[in-house]
Amino acid sequence: MSEQPQRGSSRLSGFYRQSLAERAATVAQWAGLSEQDQAVLLGSEGLTPAQAEHMIENVIGLYALPFGVATNFLINGRDYLVPMVVEEPSIVAGVSFAARLARDGGGFTTSADAPVMIGQIQVLGVDNVYAAAGRVWEARARLLEEANCCDRVLVELGGGARDLELRPFPDTPAGPMLIVHLLFDVRDAMGANAINTTCERLAPIIEELTGGRVNLRILSNLADRRKAYAACTVPAESLGSDTLPGAKVVRAIVEAAVFAQIDPYRAATHNKGVMNGIDAVAIATGNDWRALEAGAHAWAARSGRYSALTEWRQDERGDLAGRIELPLAVGTVGGATRVHPAAQVALKILGTQSASELAQIMAAVGLAQNLAAIRALATEGIQRGHMSLHAKQMALAAGAAEDEVAVVAARMIEDGRITTQHAAEVLAALRGAQ
Ligand code: MEV
DSSP, X not given: OOOOOOOOXXXXXXXXXXXXXXXXXXXXXXXXXXXXXXXXXXXXXXXXXXXXXXXXXXOOOOOOOOEEEEEEEEETTEEEEXXXXXXXXXXXXXXXXXXXXXXXXXXXXXXXXXXXXXXXXXXXXXXXXXXXXXXXXXXXXXXXXXXXTSOHHHHHTTOEEEEEEEEEESSOTTSSEEEEEEEEEOTTBOOHHHHHHHHHHHHHHHHHHHSSEEEEEEEOSOOTTSEEEEEEEEOHHHHOOSSSOHHHHHHHHHHHXXXXXXXXXXXXXXXXXXXXXXXXXXXXXXXXHHHHHHHHHHHHTTTSSOOOSEEEEEOTTSOEEEEEEEEOOOOSBSHHHHHOHHHHHHHHHHTOOOHHHHHHHHHHHHHHHHHHHHHHHHTTOSHHHHHHXXXXXXXXXXXXXXXXXXXXXXXXXXXXXXXXXXXXXXXXXXXXXX
């Protein structure tokens, strides 16, 4: 039985201090999760080995990861709790903190392109690629009509073939090559199957038109027709502290962003931080995070020099303004999104079945995750926040029981020695004192 959601503000103060059971109950009420959904989250239900058996080959079991929820997100005036599945400490806390900062400036504004994917058909064995391109272009209407025959349901939903693009490469190490792009609207799907099937269907017609030989027929992960955009403004005073004026923090964050714009070595790490957030939402919702990674990094290198996915500047009022723009080919239908019970619960928590909305949320998460990282790096450094969770992991690894973890971790931080050996020493001392 599904309860009525009681979505209020996503600014759930003190959420992180609640017990796991209390947090699960809060989110269940917020999003209207059923008992079954809650059982999926807590691991007593969920993906079964029998279901896994239908997902990949040679299955021998299941693999669990932490499922967290980021708070404070306000996107286009709507509150969201954002499901994140990730193994790295500080990501969920960091992004929630950054979403709170953005909230002070009115939250995130997002948008997305139509869900148009690119399918590529590689044609070889044509002497004159320009003439071959001309013949394909003349048959554009026929090819688009044929492309729409593969999936009538998708066409009825408003999707389907949109256009062709022709990319002649007269001189390659494999001889003259014509690449035909099929632009195809996949609606709420990620679209890989729809695109690949359609490209395979068009290939014989393209061979007939060009007199050439088709080799590959596959979607492009550089989904630059399907980008998502997010922007936010953080008031300078929200960034300041007793010891550090907001204006100084704004400047330091802008300097950090410029570093990533000009230097690929920094851009790789900067963008890894962006993808920390995006991938965690992708995994939670059953999306193909490798596809997103491929698209994001190819987009970041589009100028010929790998650069940052985000931009941060000081606006005319002295506040911090940031934006992100990147390809985000995500779906809410098909694939693991449909099969994995936890992915269904994740979409319920988000309160959406729209792929476009999901992509926009992910763009906001990527921007927020980046803000969290560069704010920390440009002020106190990343290790302080990181160390408390790291210390807890060490305490757990040393065998601390649930009620001992926090004490052991706090002591290690106080001693400035966060090592497995010290965790064992502190634990032994604690037990000896009892
Ligand atoms: C760590 O997972 C991510 C960061 O390195 C990102 C960054 O440096 O911007 C903190």
